[in-house]
Amino acid sequence: MSEPYSFTDPRLATLDGFKVTIDPAKQRADVILSRPPYNVVSMGQRDQLRLVFETLDEDDRVRIIVLAGEGEHFSSGGNIKGFMEASPEHVSKLAWNIAAPARCSKPVIAANRGYTFGVGFEISLACDFRIVSETCRYALPEQKLGQIPGSGGSARLQKIVGVTRTKDIVMRSKRIPGKTAEAWGIATECVADADLEKTVDALVDELLEFSPMAQRTAKKMLNETDDAFLTTAIELEGLNYSRLRQSEDFKEGVEAFHEKRKPNFTGR
Incomplete structure (x- = not known):
């Protein structure tokens, strides 16, 4: 409430x-x-x-x-x-x-x-x-x-x-x-x-329902690449993708996908 x-x-x-x-x-x-x-x-x-x-x-x-x-x-x-x-x-x-x-x-x-x-x-x-x-x-x-x-x-x-x-x-x-x-x-x-x-x-x-870390990352990346050259935007996207691969939320998302269940994201 x-x-x-x-x-x-x-x-x-x-x-x-x-x-x-x-x-x-x-x-x-x-x-x-x-x-x-x-x-x-x-x-x-x-x-x-x-x-x-x-x-x-x-x-x-x-x-x-x-x-x-x-x-x-x-x-x-x-x-x-x-x-x-x-x-x-x-x-x-x-x-x-x-x-x-x-x-x-x-x-x-x-x-x-x-x-x-x-x-x-x-x-x-x-x-x-x-x-x-x-x-x-x-x-x-x-x-x-x-x-x-x-x-x-x-x-x-x-x-x-x-x-x-x-x-x-x-x-x-x-x-x-x-x-x-x-x-x-x-x-x-x-x-x-x-x-x-x-x-x-x-x-x-x-x-x-989404990972709060992935949401924050997506928003920041999209805002920061709005004025960027395509090559720069792709480079930043790759760097952020790599960083999120180390997160607990990504691991949970992959496991939930394979186990056919709803993921429990914690923002870590």
Whole structure:
């Protein structure tokens, strides 16, 4: 059963616009944006979200992290007024904070429904899996403010859909429906709105069946080879494969395969 997460860091004593729960039995933590109806993300909230992901990454009770929004919208984006009030130094940290899910060694799932705009879209792009409902609308609307995305959105999006579609989305502040996002490879899966939580739960259960060491290795390797030459990527893949061959989990996986049973992975 989920319970509120207890933080020891005084900077997380009072969470700004979101809540965090943990279910130790399911090895799952949920980070839930909770400033309805649009779950607008404040400047200070970005700093706290980074700290939360770093904390959960160090917590051995947590295997999988789910990022979601309360209500019918994931997030309509950032607090516009906050950009004018923030110092240049603070603004320079935006992309680093929002990239926290990508740096986290554990799998992170974004559950997106309704408006998923601006920083809401950007932090979702930093996650490993994006499960969206048919009501989801992705957008980077900064052009309407005379700005461009500032938290990695255009850069990550271009890696996924290419420069032509990214220009179409960014330069026109275009809204992308959930089904289109799935077809373009932005979303992992698009489901009926009523099935969003059920689909996320099923993905969590599926990921828990794998070796946590192999999961961490796969995520790190794929992130680090995203910009690499093919020869470099293949070399790193081989090195990581060799390292995992020495693990207890690999030995257990091979034995379970031959014995026709479910493996009992321990992360060693």
